[in-house]
Every structure is written in C-alpha cells, then in structure tokens.
Amino acid sequence: MNAIHSIGCIGCGNMGAALLEGFAKKDKALSLYGYNRSPAKVERLAPLGIIQSASPDELARTADLVIVAVKPYQVPEVLSKIREALRKDTLLLSVAAGIPKATLARESGTARVIRCMPNTPATVGKGIFALAFAQEIPSAIQTAILDLFSLLGLALPLPESKFAAFSSLIGAGPAYVVTMMQGMVQAGITLGFTEKDSRRMVTALFEGTAVWAQAKEDHLMALRDAVSSPAGLTIEGVNVLERKAFAGTTVDAVLAANARALAMEKSWHTLRPIKNLWPSAWSTLQTATRESSYCCRPRCGTLCRISAFFCQKQQRTRLPACTGHNHVLQFVKLIAMGPTPRMWEYPAFRHKRLLYLAINL
Ligand SMILES: NC(=O)c1ccc[n+]([C@@H]2O[C@H](COP(=O)([O-])OP(=O)(O)OC[C@H]3O[C@@H](n4cnc5c(N)ncnc54)[C@H](OP(=O)(O)O)[C@@H]3O)[C@@H](O)[C@H]2O)c1
Numbered sequence: 001m002n003a004i005h006s007i008g009c010i011g012c013g014n015m016g017a018a019l020l021e022g023f024a025k026k027d028k029a030l031s032l033y034g035y036n037r038s039p040a041k042v043e044r045l046a047p048l049g050i051i052q053s054a055s056p057d058e059l060a061r062t063a064d065l066v067i068v069a070v071k072p073y074q075v076p077e078v079l080s081k082i083r084e085a086l087r088k089d090t091l092l093l094s095v096a097a098g099i100p101k102a103t104l105a106r107e108s109g110t111a112r113v114i115r116c117m118p119n120t121p122a123t124v125g126k127g128i129f130a131l132a133f134a135q136e137i138p139s140a141i142q143t144a145i146l147d148l149f150s151l152l153g154l155a156l157p158l159p160e161s162k163f164a165a166f167s168s169l170i171g172a173g174p175a176y177v178v179t180m181m182q183g184m185v186q187a188g189i190t191l192g193f194t195e196k197d198s199r200r201m202v203t204a205l206f207e208g209t210a211v212w213a214q215a216k217e218d219h220l221m222a223l224r225d226a227v228s229s230p231a232g233l234t235i236e237g238v239n240v241l242e243r244k245a246f247a248g249t250t251v252d253a254v255l256a257a258n259a260r261a262l263a264m265e266k267s268w269h270t271l272r273p274i275k276n277l278w279p280s281a282w283s284t285l286q287t288a289t290r291e292s293s294y295c296c297r298p299r300c301g302t303l304c305r306i307s308a309f310f311c312q313k314q315q316r317t318r319l320p321a322c323t324g325h326n327h328v329l330q331f332v333k334l335i336a337m338g339p340t341p342r343m344w345e346y347p348a349f350r351h352k353r354l355l356y357l358a359i360n361l
Contacts, residue, residue: 008033008063012041016069018123024048026151035059057085065091072096079107111136120174127153128170132160168257
C-alpha cells in the first residue's frame with residue numbers, strides 16, 4: 001500500500017479535529033473517520049463527511065492511517081485498545097508530545113509508526129509538522145504522508161533526535177510570537193489606538209511580514225536595512241531593540257525551552273509498563289479498578305473508579321468530584337511517566353500524598 005485512502009483519528013479534541021477538518025477540506029477523495037471518548041466532538045464534524053467509528057478498534061481496522069491525538073498520558077491506554085485491531089499494513093501516527101517512536105511501537109505492537117509534532121497554528125490550517133518515520137516504512141509511503149500533511153501547512157521529515165529542538169523553536173514558537181505581538185498591541189494602545197484596532201493591525205503586520213520574508217531570499221538583516229531609512233524613525237526603534245539585546249534574549253528563550261524539552265524527553269524515554277517498573281503501584285491500580293463500584297463523575301469511567309477507591313481507602317464518602325478527578329489524573333500521569341529522579345519537579349506530582357497512598361496501601 002503506497003497510497004493512503006482512509007484516515008482515522010482517535011481523540012478529536014483541538015488537534016485531532018483540526019487535522020480531520022483540514023484533510024476533509026483539502027482532499028475530498030479521502031475517507032475520514034473519527035472516534036472520541038465523548039461522541040459529540042465527532043458528531044460536530046459530520047457535516048464535513050467525517051464518519052463516526054463505533055469504537056477505537058473498529059477505526060483501527062478500517063483506516064489506512066490511524067492518528068492518535070489524545071493527551072500523552074492517555075496514549076498507552078488507547079494503543080492497548082487498538083493493538084489487536086491494527087492491520088499489518090496500517091500506519092500509526094501519534095501527535096502526542098514527547099512520546100518516542102520506540103514506545104509507540106512497543107505499546108501498539110506495530111513497527112509502522114510515525115511520530116509527528118505539530119504546532120498550534122495547525123488548528124487553523126497553517127501548521128508546521130515535524131515527522132519522524134520508523135525505518136520499516138518505505139520511502140514512497142513516507143513521501144505520501146509528507147504530501148498529505150503539506151495540505152495543512154509545512155511538513156518536514158525530521159530525525160527523532162531533533163524533536164526537542166523542534167519543539168523548543170517551532171512548537172513553543174507561537175508563544176514567543178504572541179508575546180512580541182502583545183508588546184506591540186500595548187504600544188499601540190499607549191499611542192492612542194483601541195485594543196481592538198491595535199490587535200487587528202498588529203496581527204496583520206505579523207502575517208504580512210511573514211509572507212514578505214518568505215517571498216524574499218535576502219538575509220533578514222538586509223530586509224531590516226531595507227525598511228530603515230537613514231536618520232529615520234525605524235532605526236531609532238531598532239536601536240532600542242539592539243541595546244536591549246532582543247535577538248539574544250530570543251535565543252536564550254529558545255535555549256531555555258530546549259533544556260526543558262531535553263529533560264522531558266529523557267523522562268519519557270524511561271516510559272516502561274508500570275507493571276515491570278513499579279509492581280506495587282501497578283497492583284494497587286488494578287485492585288482499584290476491580291474493586292470500586294461507584295464513581296464521582298460517571299462519564300470518567302475507570303479513572304473515577306480509581307478515584308473512588310482512594311476515597312474509600314481514606315474512609316471518606318467521597319472527595320469533591322473535581323479534586324478526586326485531578327488526583328487521579330496526576331496518578332495516571334505518574335504511572336505513564338514512570339518514577340524518574342526528577343519527577344517531583346513535575347507540577348502534576350505535587351499531590352505526593354496520593355502517591356504514598358498508592359504504594360503503601
Ligand atoms: N493543541 C495543540 O496545539 C498541540 C500541539 C502539539 C501537539 N499536540 C498534541 O496533540 C494531542 C492532543 O492535544 P489537544 O490539544 O487536541 O487535546 P484535547 O483538546 O484535550 O483533545 C484530546 C481528545 O482526546 C479525547 N480522548 C481522551 N481519551 C480518549 C480515549 N481513550 N479514546 C478516545 N478519545 C479520547 C478527549 O475526549 P474528551 O473530551 O471526551 O475527554 C479529547 O477530545 C496531545 O497529545 C498533544 O501533545 C497538541
């Protein structure tokens with residue numbers, strides 16, 4: 001199979017829905033399927049011709065390319081559900097941040113895996129996608145997938161070793177850009193424009209400047225010189241940016257994000273089934289899912305059964321729903337990450353008490 005005729009997406013939240021929507025608009029010949037825990041998110045996509053699958057395994061049996069677009073800590077659970085259903089020639093692509101190809105292959109049982117890192121503008125059809133392909137995927141198929149993602153923005157093949165760098169520069173990039181935008185909007189307000197007008201002008205400025213820079217081959221500094229007349233107003237503003245080391249500060253911001261990305265990649269590399277890594281926590285989790293019978297947020301299924309279990313063990317009738325839910329999410333994240341030396345630094349693990357409960361019960 002070289003051509004991709006059908007795509008299915010498990011998890012149709014912000015990113016999953018944006019991908020399906022983009023493919024639906026750009027390639028009418030594709031058959032598109034969606035599965036989401038809360039079905040309403042797929043129902044919303046029906047007018048675009050996206051078909052709701054009854055279950056993740058039905059989707060996995062149907063689609064040539066299966067996209068997993070759930071939160072990273074939810075990926076192992078989804079992969080375990082579709083493991084048996086994946087065909088030999090199915091391609092599995094994950095957009096989950098930080099999950100390596102090796103983990104995808106191990107948890108799904110297929111070697112035909114692709115790790116993809118999109119950035120947020122992908123949700124409006126202007127994304128940048130880095131794609132790392134398993135070597136088992138023939139180059140003709142790699143090209144077909146790059147062509148497919150090019151419909152939604154810029155798609156680049158990238159070795160996995162560069163994903164942390166890509167995430168720090170391009171994944172986090174929109175945050176740097178909107179920070180500069182905010183400064184300019186504030187300046188506009190200071191100069192007497194309304195916030196609304198200032199924002200409209202500044203966003204159009206960024207869009208126009210990006211298109212202009214893309215159209216020219218000149219060095220960016222030559223473009224800057226071109227708009228800075230001698231003794232003019234622009235060079236006065238540019239001089240202030242230079243004195244404040246604006247370019248150097250931007251480099252430092254990206255390098256700081258990169259250091260964090262490398263630390264996070266390292267902790268995901270330790271992702272192993274908790275069963276082997278941490279048997280006591282695993283058996284507690286299993287007991288929790290088996291023994292509890294009530295649920296503080298019915299829609300949450302297993303997660304809340306675990307939450308209920310901890311409530312019972314603490315001899316409380318129930319924790320306030322959202323507190324219990326958050327604790328459980330933190331616990332599940334912890335399980336997904338595995339115990340790493342730095343895990344206490346991760347904000348989700350502040351509720352150490354739950355962890356102690358888990359391993360001491
Ligand atoms: N958003 C971005 O800009 C961006 C950028 C780069 C990478 N990513 C990656 O994209 C992934 C999704 O992010 P997002 O922002 O789209 O998150 P999101 O809006 O929360 O979407 C996740 C979706 O997955 C669904 N889901 C959870 N567990 C499921 C299961 N077992 N079966 C089926 N569906 C399930 C959720 O359904 P419910 O609503 O029912 O819970 C939700 O609709 C993440 O891994 C993230 O790292 C996102």
